[in-house]
Amino acid sequence: MRNFLYFILFLLFVVACKSPEARRPEQRSSGSFIKESAERNKKLYKKEEAVITKIISQNKTTEFESNPNGFWYFYNVKDTVSTLMPKFGDLVTFTYDVKDLDGTTIVSEVENGLQKYQVDQSNQDLISGIREGIKIMKEGETVTFLFPSYKAFGYYGIQEKLGANVPIQSTITLRSIETSEEN
Template structure:
């Protein structure tokens, strides 16, 4: 009798052990509305900044503005039509730049920033993405003024005690030199 009971217990435990695992249900379900709301909020911010930048361009018709593929606008203060090289991946460049609000208020001067040495697309340097993209459009000796929406500049964080969050900026960059790196 005990033997039969042990066989039955063993057989039942064998059957229960072969049961496939069940997926656990999440404790809290998220519908993704936060991300959707964030996307909508960022689209509205970008549109407002774009209108602000377009108004600045409209008020300065003496400049011939160009739109970049990266989402910012720029014009040449001085253009070198004889130079042919532009910075490429891995090239070492030197340049100076400033950061101003769209109304011209200086946020960071060239003197504060100093001479920048940057290895294109390889340096972990603390440069905003707009500057990293902008220098690739320049030739040595050129000076270009860029108008960056906040997502290409300092974005949500701004610069503590100098520039507020989600503020579009302008930056005048002078590319001093390009040292091309030879690939093996």
């Protein structure tokens, strides 16, 4: 009996000294949601690009340019003399509107008012297309941009005015550029 008691104590000692094992997750994520989302977004972009390309091809009188950042634009008023364009830290003043691709006004220039924006430093609530578009403009120019939804208001849209994933056009007039002391 005494040997049996020692044997039990020895087993308890061996079991108690065992190192803890890592718990395994109950569910493993395969990343399929992200892959599916990326595929959906690629299809959406191709569809929007086709619509914008069709608009451009139907408008024979306007000379559109494409930007490597993923949008298209044309000049309403172009400055061929000045070379000053906004750079990092410059304070720009501008006006803009938001329209659907058919030209129906969603948010007018008057509703937006005069905007001030410090290039690449402001946390101002501007869509990425406008922030990038301003950088290719010169003071006094007016440019109309065609933005796919990912450069515009994307998934969120504008509450009660613009639905989700809708491409837009926006006409921006760059009123002034105040260069920062760093430039």
